[in-house]
Every structure is written in C-alpha cells, then in structure tokens.
Amino acid sequence: MSDPIALPAKNLEHVFYPQSIAVVGATRVAGTVPHDIFANILKDDFQGIIYPVSPKEKSIAGVKAYKYVLDIPDPIDLAVLVFPSNVCHLAMEQCGQKGVKSAIIISAGFREVGAEGIQREERIKKIATKYNISFIGPNCLGVINTDPAVHLNASFARQMPQEGSIGFLSQSGALCTAVLDYAHAKHIGFSKFVSFGNKADISEIDLMMYLKNDPKTKVILVYLEEITAGSAFMQAAKEIILDTGKPILVIKSGRTTEGAAAAASHTGSLAGSDEVCDAALRQVGVIRCATIEEMFNNAIALAYQPLPKNNRVAIITNAGGPGVLATDAAISEKLVLAKFSDQTRDLFKKHLPPTANIKNPVDVIGDARADRYKIALSGALKDDNVDGALVILTPQSMTDIESIADEVSRIANEYDKPTYASFMGETDVAAGITILQKHSIPHYVLPESMCRAFARAFHFKTMREMTYNEPATFSDIAKEKADAILRSAIKAERKHLPEEESIKILEAYGLPILPGGLATTKDEAVQIAEDIGYPVAMKVVSDDVVHKFDVKGVVLNIQTSQQAGAAFYSIHENILKFKPRAVIKGIYVQKMITDGEEVILGVKRDPSFGPVIMFGLGGLFVEVFKDVSFRIAPVGPISAGMMIRDVKSYQILSGARGKKPRDIKSIEQCIQRLSALALDCPQIQELDVNPLIVNDEGMGCFVADARILL
C-alpha cells in the first residue's frame, strides 16, 4: 500500500488574520481595482493597520502613503499586490526584503495570457521561494474573512458578505462576484471567501486544509476548473471529512467541452477523465454539484441544520398540490414518508380541523394560520418515526406568513432534527423567507429542491459513515514474482505482456486463475485436459500471434481426449496456414466454465488521480452501454462492494429472473487485489482482466484472460 501523500502545510494565518497590511500599488482613482481594494479593506472595518504603498501619492483616502514597502516603519503581515504584472516582481522583491511572509497578488496578466505571462509568474514564484513568502493568486479577486476579530475584505468585490459558517473557495474570480450577490440576497453568510486565481503558490488544497482547522467554518465549498493534483485533493478531502465531519461541496466545470467530447470519441476510451474525477470525488465523500444553485441549496442545509439520522420525512403543507409535488420529489430522491405514531395521529386529529389530512403529507388546509403549523411541526418533530420535517407554505388569503415563519423557526431550533422550508411564490412570501433565513432555516423556492437537499444531506451522512474503510492487506502476495516478470519485459523493451505472463502476475497477487497448463505435445495436452476435467479450451501461445481467434488459434468446448488431441493438431495446422512464420511456444489448455457470468476488471492511470480501477459486466454492457464504474486505488472492501453495485447491470449478478446470485464477494476480493497490484507496480500502464468468470455465490470466480500494457 502506498503511503499517504504528505499534504503541504502552508501557514495561512497571516493571509486570513493579518495585523498589518500593505496594499502595494494603491491609487486614488475610485472605480479602479488598485483603489477599490484599499478602500474595501478600510471601509469594511479592518481591525488591524493598513498601509497604502504608492510611488506617486502622499496619502490615499486620508491614510498616509509610503513610496516603497521598505519605507513602512512597522512590520507587515500581509502584502496585497495590485501592481501591473510586468513590474509585479519588483514589488515582490521588496516585500521579501521587508520580511513579509504572506501576499495576495490581485494583478492579472500572468499564466492566463500565455508564454510571456508564464515567465512573469515563474519569476514571482522564484522570489517567493527565496524569501519564503506564501501567496494567493495571481489573477484573483482577493480574500475575505468575516471573523469580527479581523473583519478583512481584501478583495475588489462590490460588497462584503455577512458572517456565516460557509467557507467558499473559487478558481474563478468573476464567478465570485455573482456568488456574493446571489448569497447576499438569500442572507447566506460566509466564514472565509477566497478567490485563488492561478494558484501559483497557495492551492485549493492548502486552503481546504486551512478551513479544516478553522473553527468558524462548518461547510467547505470549492469551485474548480481543473484538479491538477488529484491524489492530494482526495487525501485532503478524506482527512477533512474523516477528522472533522465537515462536508465538502465541489463544482468542477469543464465536464463536457466540445474538445473533451471530440477527444473521447476520437480515442474511443471508456472513461473521459471527468468520469474518473467524478468517481474520485464520490469515493472520498465529496458532494459534487452541477450548478451554483444546487451547491448553495445543499450548503445551507448542511451548514444550518443537523444531519438527518435517517430518511423518514414529514411533509407539512397548507395546499394539496404542492404536497403532491413534494411527495413525488421525496420518493424520487429515495426518501420515505414517515408513518406517524398513533400518539401523533391522535394529537393531529384532536387539534387540527376535521378537513385536514393528518396522514403524511400533513395538509393543514388553505386557511391555516401559525397555530396549525405549530401543532403539525412540533407533533412531527416529537415523533420517533420522523427524522426531519419539510414545511411548505403557499400564500393564501388567510395565511399569516410572518407569524408562521417565526413559529417554524422557533420550533425547528428546539429539536435535534433537521427542518427545511419552502414558502412558495416570491414577493408575498419574501418577508417570511427573510425570517426563516435569519433563523438558519434552509429555504427553497421549490419543494422539489428542498427534498433534493434533504436527500443529499442524508446521503452525505450515510457516506461519511461508510466510505472510510482501510484497504485490506494481503499476506499472500508474491510481489517479487510479479516484479521479475515486469523487469524482464522492460529490459526486453516489450510493451505488451502476453496472456500467460499477464496471468502469472495476477496469480502472484492472488487472483484466482482458471486451471490450465501449457502443452508442447499432443499427449501433454490430453494429460492436462484430463487432469483439469472437461470441457476445456485450447489456445495457441506465441509472441507472434496477437489476435488468436483471427488465425483460428483457439478451439473451445473440447469434451473428450480424442477432441483434445485433434485440437492440438488443428491449431498447429491453422497457425502454419495463417501465420507460417510464427514461433509457437505451445498450446495452452484451460478449463472452460460455461454457465458463469463474465465480468471485466481493468486498471488504467489517470494523470491527476493515479491508478484507476474499472469494473463492468462483460459483453454488451461494457462495450455498447459503457456501463462501468471506477474507483481510485487503494480500493477498500466497502468501496469494492459499492463499485460493483454502481453499475446498472448489477442486477444480473445479484440474481435477476429467479437465478441464483453470483459470487460477488469473490469479485470484491479480486478488485482489492488488483488495487494492490496497481499501487505496487507503477510500471503497469493498463491492465484488462477480460473476462473474469464469476460462479454462483460461494463458488468463486476465475480469471480467464488478461492483458497488461507497460
């Protein structure tokens, strides 16, 4: 097993909690970035001391300016650079000389503009290394820390967000402006808000690890356009979720650019790297979101309310239609409508009007006021059969929206169960929504989104409990045997290992191999066949023959020793006919299993995430339907089980149409052993086990054919 990757431990304390800041390149011209950054720090009530640095000005916004950083008489914790990119390195050099240890480089004009920019960025990095400066950027919007202890808005965002428990990290600066505006309107607060731009030094991983230990942050949101260090990202995410339980939500864009699509159709590869990325994120329990809206829908649920213990929800509504819509959505999202206890039902019967529906969804009827919502919500949350409540309101003529919002907020916060709300409409319900938001009741425009968020929270809770399992260690692995084969192949500059060598490597890692042996004479062939029992298959073994079927080098379903003898000769004759110059090493005689299910296992290497294990059912399922699942090695027992269940064709293994279930446990074993092999032997670029023949439950499985590419 590979050692965990050592995660970088940048000291980001001075970035988020500086006592003194120099804004290098500040100007007096309002409406420009160099001015706005300085003005934002100042006007947004920074708790430390701020020094403008400007070659031209004596003061900016009433604060004394210094010509150079070195002129500042006091120590500087953080430099914010808004200097033009072509002279930015000069400012950086001065910061180094001044002893500044942290910087935010706002300036654009680096890596993102091509060759010249890359040079500039490298120059900056060199200076940073020389002086041991950690920096955010370049090409970013800046950093916001809402903690009242520092209250830092070192960004050119139009507004500082309110304090909250969501940490937001974004590779795109422009997206940040939209997110801040969106969040502001929804009263969503942030703990830290970082645009990290080109991440020339401090990366999303450094920032995530910082938020891991930040007591102000409960949920971590990341917007990424590329994940360059996939393994480190997984490691960090795993540590954060495992150690602190903080959920991580990721938007990873660039899923399906025309370019990626064209490449995939060109190479014909099964896994676009986005599929691998998707599998990797899920594997460590990261919640991947498709849109900003979905991300915040989930984030507010996770940040504001406890996780649901189970998936039994109570829906409370003052209108039948939306109740039906919510039920549809809840069931689609695999939630369960809670069955109320007799006690709860009696309570509802007694205190709700006779026309109310006291089953779930609870319909408190169109003329319901706050008292009825109170009865329904507190009754539901008190019930042991209920894991969470979903409250729906439509603005009808008698609806006292604000009182209901107050009541819902008050009751919800009395219970250690999640309550979410959907007050449908917009203008009429606005004041009510604001009350909910201020009391940390997650609010959703649509009941459907509310149900989805609840399901996502429950899924996160389940995953957090499940996915972390130590990869199994195998005491019976003969690594040296595999090594020897690989060494000799590499020495001989062979890229393709033949079947028999590939199978030996798998055997060394304890994968069960279909019984068989190499025969060089007819009598040997017959003997092997007799030993392993009929039916058998026979195949030519020759370095010169790649596609054995094409040259009739395979005979299947041999039932008798007479047939075995005949096959030995016929294969030789066929090779002589179709590949007269091929050197035949022998004929491989192999047991045939005729009623097993064929599955495919594979290993490939992803440039970002490393060794990827692939699983799918044989035949049409992989080739036509691309019905495959992925995991990044190491794959533990639970992940192995989940990746088998992930494919749509799983039902065929689990016993569809009254058939016996197959031996899934044995596949799990093979996947874990393959994972160990992939980690131990980085020389292996690609590996296919095709097929692995799986018998009925308890009867094991067998590698029937394999192929390794170095």
Added chain:
Amino acid sequence: MSDPIALPAKNLEHVFYPQSIAVVGATRVAGTVPHDIFANILKDDFQGIIYPVSPKEKSIAGVKAYKYVLDIPDPIDLAVLVFPSNVCHLAMEQCGQKGVKSAIIISAGFREVGAEGIQREERIKKIATKYNISFIGPNCLGVINTDPAVHLNASFARQMPQEGSIGFLSQSGALCTAVLDYAHAKHIGFSKFVSFGNKADISEIDLMMYLKNDPKTKVILVYLEEITAGSAFMQAAKEIILDTGKPILVIKSGRTTEGAAAAASHTGSLAGSDEVCDAALRQVGVIRCATIEEMFNNAIALAYQPLPKNNRVAIITNAGGPGVLATDAAISEKLVLAKFSDQTRDLFKKHLPPTANIKNPVDVIGDARADRYKIALSGALKDDNVDGALVILTPQSMTDIESIADEVSRIANEYDKPTYASFMGETDVAAGITILQKHSIPHYVLPESMCRAFARAFHFKTMREMTYNEPATFSDIAKEKADAILRSAIKAERKHLPEEESIKILEAYGLPILPGGLATTKDEAVQIAEDIGYPVAMKVVSDDVVHKFDVKGVVLNIQTSQQAGAAFYSIHENILKFKPRAVIKGIYVQKMITDGEEVILGVKRDPSFGPVIMFGLGGLFVEVFKDVSFRIAPVGPISAGMMIRDVKSYQILSGARGKKPRDIKSIEQCIQRLSALALDCPQIQELDVNPLIVNDEGMGCFVADARILL
C-alpha cells in the same frame, strides 16, 4: 383506424368576456372569500357591470346589492357563486331561471370532501344540464382575464397578474397563489389564468380548446393532478399544436406516490400508468415539466422569443467560469457551439480587445461595458452559422449592468433569432434583469437553466415538425378473420387464446409469421420440416398445456428428418408422462432462426389513454432493465421509428460492435399493424409478441410466439 374523438365545444365566451356579472353570496366582511371575490372584480377595473347578490345586504362596497339573482333587472352573462356548498344548488337553480348561461363556482365542500360532497356536486350538475349552464369549478380560485377589453379578476387571488401571452390552467387553486406571486416577481404576464378545481363541467380540455383560438394566448400551461380523459386530452393537444403551433407545457403530479410505487411492485407490471402518461404527452408534442420553475423557464422562452431554427448557439460572457459552465450545460443538452464565419471572427478581432476570446464562447472580458456586448451580440446574431444567442453577465466592478441590459434587449429584438440572458447574482443585477424582462428577453438565474430552456425550445420545434404523421393504412388486413377467432373465443368464454390462434390473428393483420405447420403424424411433421428447411423447432399444441417447456413439450434446433421424427414421438411421450390427460391437437413444426435479434411487442389498455403499444428488446432488457418504450395507438410511421429508438438497448439493433444493423423498418411495420389491430379489436385486453425475431437489414422479421388475453 378510429375516428378522432369529437371534442366538446363549450361556449366559454361568457366566462372570459362577460358584460355583466352577478356575484352570488357576496358579503361585506373584508378578508373573506365572498367579499374578496367581489372586491377584486370591482377594484381590478372590470369593464362590464357587476351586481352583488346577498340575502342580507343592501349594498356592498358602494354597489347596490340584490337579494336574489332573479331580482337583477338586467341580463347576466356570468354568475360567480360563493355560496355555502350545502345551499349552492339553490343559487344555481335561480341562475338557471334567470337565464344565466355561465358560472364560476368558487365554493369548496364538494367531491373533494367525500360522499356527501359528491352528491352535492351531482345535484349542481343536474341543474346545470337542465338550464344548459357551463360552469368552472367547484372548489377553485376563480378566473382571470387580463385582456383590457374586459379586465376580469373573478378570483380571490391576492393580486391580478399583468397582461401577457401565457395562458395558465390549474387543477390546484393553492398552487395558483404561489404561481401568481412567483410570476409577479419575474414580470411574467398572463393572457388567461384559470383555476378549474373539481372540473365538474368545464374541463382542462375545454379550456385548452378555448385557448387554442384565443389570439391573446401564445403558450398554454397546465397543472394537472390526474388526466381522466387521456384520449381526448391527446386529441386536443395534437389539434392545438398542429393547427396553431402553440406549445403546451404540462406538470402532471402524482408521478411516484408511495401508493403508486407499492401498487407497481405488487402487480409487477412493467408500465406504471405514469410511464404511459409520459409517453402519451411526448407523442403529441406536449412538453412535460417537473417543477413550476422548469415550466416557467420554458414558457418565457417560448412566449417571448422565436423558436430556434437549429441548435447552434453563440455564448457571450464577461467571465470565463460561467462561460465554461454554460458550455458544459449546452453540450449536455445536445446543443452545438456555433462556429463563427470568418467575417464574424474578423469583426470581433477588430472591435474587441486583444485579450478577449473571439471564439465561442465569446469572452468580452471582465471590464466589458455595453459597447462590447453590442459588438458581440449583433455580430453573433448576424452570422448565418448562429441560430441563437445566450448572453451571460457577472456583476464586476466596471460592468454597466443596465446599459448592457438595454443594449441586449434592443439588439435581440432586431433579429428573428432567439436571444436569452443570464445576469448572474441577484441584488446587483436586479435592475438589469427587470429591463430584460420588460423587453421580453427570457432571463435565467443560472446559465444552465438558460441552456436547458433553449434546448427544450429547439426540441419542441423539431417535434412539431416531426411527430404528426398519418398512421399508415393497410389494404391487406383481413379483419374478418381476426374477428371470427375472437368471436368464437368470447362465445366459448375463453380468456387466453392459445399460441396458434394468437398467431392467426396477427397473420390476419399482416405480421410476418415464422413458417411452420401443424402435424398430426410423424410423416407430416417430417414433411413440414423438409418444406420449411432445417433447423426447426417442434412444440406440442394442446388447450390443456399452457407452459409447454415445463412438460418437455418443446424440442429445439432439430437438424435432420431423423431428429424430426424422433422429436415427434418424444414430445408425445413427455406429454403422456407429465400431463397424461391432455388432449393433443398436434405438434407445431416451426422454422428456427438462430442468429436473429429477439424483440418484444405488446398491447395493453390504459384506462385513460386506451390502447398502448409496447416495444423492447428481448431477454434481460425488458425483464431486468425495464428498458421499454410506449406509444398510444394509432402509431404512425415516425412514432413507430421513434419508439424503437427510444429504448436504451436500441444500439444493439442499429449495429453495435461491428455487427450488421437489423431490419428496423420491418419492426416499424409490425408496430403499426399491431396498432391497427389494437384499435380494431377492443376485445383484446393484452397481447404479447414474444419474441419477434429480427433479421439483418432488408431480411425482415418473424413472429415466433404470441399470446392474447381477452
């Protein structure tokens, strides 16, 4: 072929354009429905005359009141009834005597409250029939017509919506209040807005047909909890879309209640009725939406902008991140990023800054102001390679949001191509969004929703052009032969037709049958086998044997006349052994096709939509993966082709893995002939063709087995 169903032609003119209204049951108590309805009509500027009818009051809100409807001295076009349900019939009776021809019954307390309510509703219906009164409701919110010619708000909604081109019909009144609030905030206007409640008289179909001919309505939206008259609904939708091109958007809730799920798992039926409903809606080109938000996202696109001629979009953005997100979404939704002409590219190169991305998505860069948006948008729309434009804006420090909104609106309306916009954020962009909305530029909070709406509009345009095709008429159908078999079976009270009879009925409808014949002697069996050619299969024919395989009554893959003779005897012996008392009619000798693809066709009857045709691939695909598609008969040639392509396993027929494609045309023929049979013979409750064996392209297909249930 069945005749089109005669759609009811209710005269709704007086409901929407009354010159005089009596509000029966009006009161003086503000905040109650009986008062608010009256007050709404009055204060919302009704252009006709309104008469309050109240047994107790002399006047209401300054208007002279009448004790009874009959007391009103002038003729009444429309009565609005807000009388208690238990005395509502009295008011209705008076309306009848007064000669009122239209009514809206707001009152609740009818069918929705159970047995007593049903009685009340029936009583009302009887009176309505007697006096020929058309009425909306009961149990509804009312009717709104924004046309300035009448300006009618006969509802107890909190506010009257603005004028627009969307017609909205809802079975749920409470949902209407949420929709009105939602639409108000988004500046979405309506032509007609109807809550039709229990639809005891006027149904959604009547209302849709009215909106068909309403020049103020461009798009029809319907919220339904059940579709009772499925065939009529389809007929109406088809006529509307075909004759007027008006899109119909439907939310049909109750997709997956626990009840429906439990029922489906209990009966084990493949098609829950929701699947049939889904197929039916798609078949006539109705756009089914899952949520209110999705419905309005589509509705504004369809109501405000022309339909895209093709799917090549230009994305214009001032931020890279959202551009990537939009590209992902566009590609996922099967849109294509337009390739600009050289001319357009030159234009962009000349007038946009050098750092701008002039490829698609066009990135006008963070500091872009209205002038750059103008260049990009007008350039794109002018380009013949572009079918529509998607404009994204993030609120950056230099962004002149309102000017950009003005410019986008102005340019968009100069071209006969659709332009949609997504100004991301909320508060900062609010004024810009309002400008867009006022100029009928569809606006979306998320670029992803914008792309989805564009794709939906393009899909609608494609469907509208494609789906209407006359069902084929077949001159070679021997209906009388089928009739004779069915008649005799019904006479004999047989529910299950045996294979040979089922096959004869299919043969009468021109489905190709696998060659074969019934043998009563060994020599006959051999002769038939020789005539049709080997391999053949042989099966027992006996009314007493249902499961032929269980009693070893089938022998497959017979290759010689010797084997055929032996099989004849062995089948007889097996029956004698396993079913000694069975009367054997003979042995059916049938051609075997060993390399065909097996598909399944079926007919069943849906209580709402009538005869449903089912298609799927044999084996695992239908049984395990439920990979089936449905269409409602009659099925024309294009629908037949589409239903084959609808299944996920279609690739197996179209030539996956280098295989030759199968004869899909011949399956289309079979589907259409089955559709004709299903319509002609309503006695057939269920029919399965399992399997239909499909040969390679041009080589036809054959029914190998069939089963009919009466």
